[in-house]
Amino acid sequence: MPIPQENLEKAIRDVIPITHLQIIDQSNGCGENYAIFVVSDAFEGKTTLARHRFINEILKTEIALMHAFSQKTLTPKQWEAQQAKEAAETTVAAS
Incomplete structure (x- = not known):
């Protein structure tokens, strides 16, 4: 059963x-395979496993109807560090 992207975002x-949310329908629009990237202060002090369990709990109804689901979760500090690293790599590659 297709899950609208808007349902995931609202949940x-x-x-x-x-801080940042990206939801990608990896099933070419059929709504049964999603990858999400979530940046939130709510993840501070939590392990990656605890973050994923937290998101799984939030989306348990939707995930039960999907064929596949993947996620990446970061704190705002981790996301800023990742963006800085990517920017530095891009600058070095352009040189």
Whole structure:
């Protein structure tokens, strides 16, 4: 059963504060395979496993209807560090 991307976004935004959220339908529009990238202060002090379990709990109804689901979760500090690293790599590669 297809899950609209908007349902995933609303479910997440209703529970935790979001700094950045990216949801990608990897099933060419059929809504049965999603990858999400979530950046939130709610992940501070949590392990990656605890973050993923937290998101899985938020989306348990939707995930049960999907064929596949993957996620990446970061704190705002981790996301800033990742962006800085990518920017530095791009600068070095352009030189």
